[in-house]
Amino acid sequence: MKKTITAIFLLSTIMVSAQNDTNGVERHQFKANLLLTPNLDYEIGVSKNSTIGFNLGTGFAWVEEAFVDETEFGVFLVFSSYYRYYYNFKRRQEKGKNTARNSANYVGVLASYLPGDPIIGDIELEDDYAFAAGPVWGFQRTYWKRLNFGLELGVGFGATENFGTIVPIGNLNLGWIIN
16 A cells, blocks of 8 residues: 555656646736736747737837937837747756746747827827837746736837838836736
């Protein structure tokens, strides 16, 4: 009987260890980001290291007119979708760092759509919409099981109905994981 209990204990310990070694992305993660530009974010795991996500909220835009010496800004309603590939889960686990709730670095692609004029600010769009898309690098960390911090940087292509240019992409999020 002692050998059976010992074998079950050892087997269950090995199985738990194996599960920790294969940690990957969360299957579903819903966040409310509260700092700077509030938004709601839903991230879906599509493979061990990849997610797709959707974001609805606000975004900040800033335009510097070099020839007129004028600066304009605006807070817009924004819909974004993205793909992320998290590449350092295993290394973070080996160092004893947190990987829960997609706490890792990633590379990906982000696309954002801004319908119309800003909610706040003085930017006046000549067109009915603006669009930006491009590759990004970023990271997100989750502290105390729910507090989420993320930073995302990249360079992409921004366009309206009549104009297109290279634009910087940057997102800073501080929020709360709801599920």
